[in-house]
Amino acid sequence: MKTIKLVIADDHELFRNGLKELLKRHEDIEVVQCVSDGEELIKFVKTHPDIDIVLLDITMPNMDGFEALNKLKSVNTNVKPIIISMHDDGNYIAKCAKMGAFSYLLKNTDQEELVKVVRIVSEDKKYFSPNISEKMIDYMSENTVSEDILSKKEAEVLLLISKGNTTKEIAAELYVSSRTIETHRANILKKLNVKNTAELIIKAVKMKLIS
């Protein structure tokens, strides 16, 4: 049996090392390397074309999982990413699936499931467990709002709103009329299907459009 060469990318050292220990027990799986952010991961994978699988966390410093997922394809076409996240958030799951993840596991997955998925993915098959698929479908149906629904300007305005800036201040910062910013605000409200600033911020936070 061919050994599955695997890299772990997670910024939590305890988790990373713990995972490594767990995987060590399986003779068909070799943890080649552990890294703590996306940059390190890309750097490593670039020089190691024989890596089969990356276990990838979403929330990491420097370069997060999403960005890493994006770059992976262009750097190494052989490597198959499996996301390991603690968020069973339809938004995240859908985004990862779209960006080429081969699977999406929660951190409360049990060991057997993890190893099972690693083996499946190593054969170039995608696998999303039923609970994850369900979340993804729920999200798709209830949320016509895709993650890039806001235009660049709108996203910029939203960010400034969330920092406590008023319309006037934002207008000054972006060198346009206040009226323009007011239109942006109105369009943002409409797109996110909310009726005022309070609701807007709540929804934007939930959708991770802002911190």
Added chain:
Amino acid sequence: MKTIKLVIADDHELFRNGLKELLKRHEDIEVVQCVSDGEELIKFVKTHPDIDIVLLDITMPNMDGFEALNKLKSVNTNVKPIIISMHDDGNYIAKCAKMGAFSYLLKNTDQEELVKVVRIVSEDKKYFSPNISEKMIDYMSENTVSEDILSKKEAEVLLLISKGNTTKEIAAELYVSSRTIETHRANILKKLNVKNTAELIIKAVKMKLIS
């Protein structure tokens, strides 16, 4: 050397098991039990008075870390809780310290540090590593805001604001004049030290005053 008897409470199976594997290597530490939420933890500790240390995650289903921390004291006076969280959030840290945690570790702590802290705490000494203490102090100084700074009415108003209600709607709902609600709003802004609704919601979310 006396063995340190320890329980792990974390809802992420992979983390829990990984941690157990890591701790297994140390002969002076015995992982007696792993549980996945606060309820299980309390139940276990109640019937096992010889437990020295609990490694406790904050975010867990059923009964979260805070609640568990609270109940622990009344159930078993011998057990010393160490929080293991991924949030280096001054708010959390201060709250845990106040509630009797013996230490607060981040999930990206390295193994050596973890084991060191376990040993220190097992001797009934509290230990907060410098970076954590710093966060806590920052929080204390910048935030005169304790978690129960808002009056009941104010909290109620804040909740309704966050649901997208306008001042007028809130006034109708609470059977008072709009002007009263406006004063509440003003007081809430002042207490949280923000200048408008957008900032308010952001801060309230961060402080977990609202979902």
Added chain:
DNA sequence: ATTTATATCCGTATTAATACGGATTTTTAG
């Protein structure tokens, strides 16, 4: 028991946010 602080309530004035309507430019789709 009395001071002190805090929560609750309200009026008037100002500023900010939203509604409605409309225009031009840039992207996207066929």
Added chain:
DNA sequence: CTAAAAATCCGTATTAATACGGATATAAAT
């Protein structure tokens, strides 16, 4: 290449949110 859609821009009018000032009632502190 052209039609449709979306992004960007702005004016006027209305409504909502915030600033300032002040009052009473309740809770906490000594």
